[in-house]
Every structure is written in C-alpha cells, then in structure tokens.
Amino acid sequence: MLVPEIALTPQMVERFKGRFGDQVAVMHSRLSGGERYDEWRKIREGKANVVVGARSAVFAPFSDLGLIIMDEEHETSYKQEESPKYHARDVAIRRAQQHGAVVILGSATPSLESYHAARSQANPDFSPMLLEMKKRALGNRLPEVHVVDMREELKEGNRSMFSRDLHQALDARLERKEQTVLLLNRRGYSTFVMCRSCGYVAGCPECDISLTYHQKSNNLRCHYCGYAEPAPEVCPECGSEHIRFFGTGTQRVEEELAKLFPGIRVIRMDVDTTTEKGSHEKLLKQFRDQKADVLLGTQMVAKGLDFPNVTLVGVITADSALNLPDFRAAEKTFQLLTQVAGRAGRHQLPGEVVIQSYTPEHYSIVHASGHDYDSFVREELRHRRSLHYPPYCRLILVTLTHEQLPLLVRMAENMVTTLQGKAKQRGWYGSLDRLTSDAFEVLGPVASPIPRIKNRYRFQCMIKWRGNIDAVALTREAAEQLEDSAQGQKLLISIDVDPQMLM
Structure with a gap:
C-alpha cells in the first residue's frame, strides 16, 4: 500500500493494523537504519503480508506479490528526483508484470497520463481499466465551494490575507467548535525581503533565488541549498531602515490568525515543523483529538487526511502555482484544490470550501470549484495536444x-x-x-x-x-x-x- 507522503503513513498504518494486526510492516525514509532493516527482514521472512509506506515501499522484498495499491497516484512525490531517478508507478507496474499481480491506481484526480492511457488503450505496455466511483464512500454530499476574487476584496478596502467570506466562515466554525484546514503552499514567514529605499532583495550567495524569512529563528534561509543568515535590521546595500518582508508564508498566516481570532488554537504543519522523528504523528493526533481549531499547512495537509470534525477548508492563494514555468501547472492546481476540498465534510457534518484567488476565471479553478474533473480533462487535453505535451508525447x-x-x-x-x-x-x-x-x-x-x-x-x-x-x-x-x-x-x-x- 503506497501513500504519497510520509505524513499519511501513520493514519494508513493504524487502519491496516486494525484489520491485519502484526502482519503489517512499514517502510519509509524517516525510519532509522535499524528500523528499516527490521521491517525489511520481517517482510523477507514472510512475517508480514502487508506493507504500508511511501515511495520506497514499492521495493518491498515480497516473493509472492499479489496486489499493489497506489493511493493518490497523481502525486508528483512518487517520482524520486535524486539519482537513481524513478517513478513508483512505473516500478509498481513492472513488478506487477513480473509477479502476475494487480495494480490499483487510486485518485479522485488521476494524472492525465494514467487517465488517457485507460481511455485510449493505445499503449500495449500500460492499458489500465478505468473504474469510476460516482459518489463518496460514505454517500455524503461533496462540500459547497465558494471562490472569492481577491482583486475585488482589495477594491473594496480589504487588505487582509483573509477575505470577508473566509473570515466569517472561520468565525462560525470557532463558534460551533468545528475544525478548519487552511492551505498555503509556501512555508516560512515571507517569501522575500526587500529594501524599499534602494530596491535591494536579499538573495542566496550560492543560488540565484531570493531568501525566505523565518520568524521563529529570525533568519533568512535558502530552500534550495540550506544557506542561512541573520535577518538584517538595515539594508546591507544602502543602510536604510526601510526593510520590508513581502509575500505570505505559513508562519505569517499563523501570526495573522492569532491577531484576528484571540485564543485560536493553530497547528502548523510544514517542512519546518515536521523535521523531528514522529512529528507527523504527533501533530495529526493533536488535531484528531481536537486540541486545535485550525490545521494550517502546505500541500501535505491536502492529501488523504480524514478528520470527522473538519467542516471548513480555506485556500489562501489558489493561483500560486499557475505562473510557474511548468506545462503541468494547471493540472497540479486543479488536483491540489480538488484534493484539499475533499478534506471538508467527510462524515456526518456538511462541508464548505472557500478558495481565494486573483485569477478566479482560470479554467483549473473554475472546474475545481465545480468538482468537475471531466470538463477539466477535456480542456487540458486540448491544450496538451496542440502544444505536443504528454500524454501525446x-x-x-x-x-x-x-x-x-x-x-x-x-x-x-x-x-x-x-x-x-x-x-x-x-x-x-x-x-x-x-x-x-x-x-x-x-x-x-x-x-x-x-x-x-x-x-x-x-x-x-x-x-x-x-x-x-x-x-x-x-x-x-x-x-x-x-x-x-x-x-x-x-x-x-x-x-x-x-x-x-x-x-
């Protein structure tokens, strides 16, 4: 059983152990060398019939492999970017072919490559059957989605990072003691630091990228090479005190929530808060036990999490990825919005989603707000075909x-x-x-x-x-x-x- 994030492993392991007991092994990169060896040996000796883990679990040493399930198969985290480069989906298919096993690629928003392969049946090496679930597993309704045009908010004098709709929705959940998931796909406090007198922008001396301010450590950090330096009090170029922190990161959202809603309990889940061993499990258990009102995080909070008391999902900036130089930008945006929307109203309580955007007319946001995967796929495939991008090459x-x-x-x-x-x-x-x-x-x-x-x-x-x-x-x-x-x-x-x- 493959999951796209280590953060999802504890929840999945708990469910599988509830059914299969000690026959379940766990494999992921956060295990120590000794733990990894113990799990590997347990599988090798036939003491485990089920393995739950992230990307590397696809190599579990089963001798009689019968079934591989990839949850959220569309996730890019299944591709290992470091050498040796591989995609867990490709390895899973090859291993299944070798063992005569079955592969299930599960997703509410399948990758266009997988979806097109199932629809066209044109690839003899990869022609999956397409099975569709038209309703949620428990039969409850999909959440109601509101898209807020942040340009209009600004015109009407609202300079906050929270629209009036999202502010009111948060207020209502606090009143009813229900929980909220907030998504912002940027960690840190601000995305760059600039001097308003001379225009200087603090950049990494080893990478052509601006440094990100982290408030807790009061330093500037490069998210590519790890370089860090103390935050300046004056501009190192001109000596001006007009240093400003621009952009919005998860730390800044956390701070703003505390100002707007005194006493609010926030769990922030991003790379900075989940570096220690066991931190994922600890944070998610606290939220599941309702020791926090808001789970705030980057894309790791959008995937597969299941909390009965979550009735509101808020997306701070829906278009942050749309302008990246990536032909998959629209697909990734649609998938992320659809996936995070699915965290609301999963059980008895109805759900609501508020999506804030500066380009609400973009087709990825329009179709995500309507839970309309088919319409998105038709439009995106037209673009891909005309520009000769996968799945057409x-x-x-x-x-x-x-x-x-x-x-x-x-x-x-x-x-x-x-x-x-x-x-x-x-x-x-x-x-x-x-x-x-x-x-x-x-x-x-x-x-x-x-x-x-x-x-x-x-x-x-x-x-x-x-x-x-x-x-x-x-x-x-x-x-x-x-x-x-x-x-x-x-x-x-x-x-x-x-x-x-x-x-």
Missing part, C-alpha cells in the same frame, strides 16, 4: 551544471547539436508537428528557471519524442560522448525521463 529533461557559465553554455550547445545529429542519422529528427508516427525534437538549450544552485550554473534542454524509438538510449549515448570530451572539467549531466518538474 514523452519528455526527457537534460540538465547540465558547471561552475563556469561560458564553458557551460558551450557544453549545452554541444549537447543539443550531438542529440540532433544522432537523431538525424537514425531518421528520427523532426518537429512533432509532422504526421509521422516516429518523431524526435530537441528544445533549447536555455538557462534553467533557477539558473544557479550551490554555486553551479544550470542549463537545460528538453527532448520531446513519440513512437517506437529508443530516445533514452540515444540521450545517454550523447551525454556519455560529451562527458568523455569534457573529462576533468567537472561537468555534471542529469537525464530525467518523464520529468514531473521542469524547475
């Missing part, structure tokens, strides 16, 4: 990094030239606009969206391909050729097949 993202930018640019250009030349030799190369069944196209090279991390510059190119061609082998061949020619120059090349993120 496959992608390989090649990222090159080096400490010297001029050398890196030359290497990236060489990589693209080599890829194009090898594809032409095989008769594959050409735009995906062609009507031929086989096509191989290279886009780039360009600087990565975050052009420098840990003092290494980053350039990337993207390969689109379709048909019966071995694009992965060709890409590896080109990368090895470039690495051989650049020996001793500290060039690193990363090849990501079917990337989930383009950052």
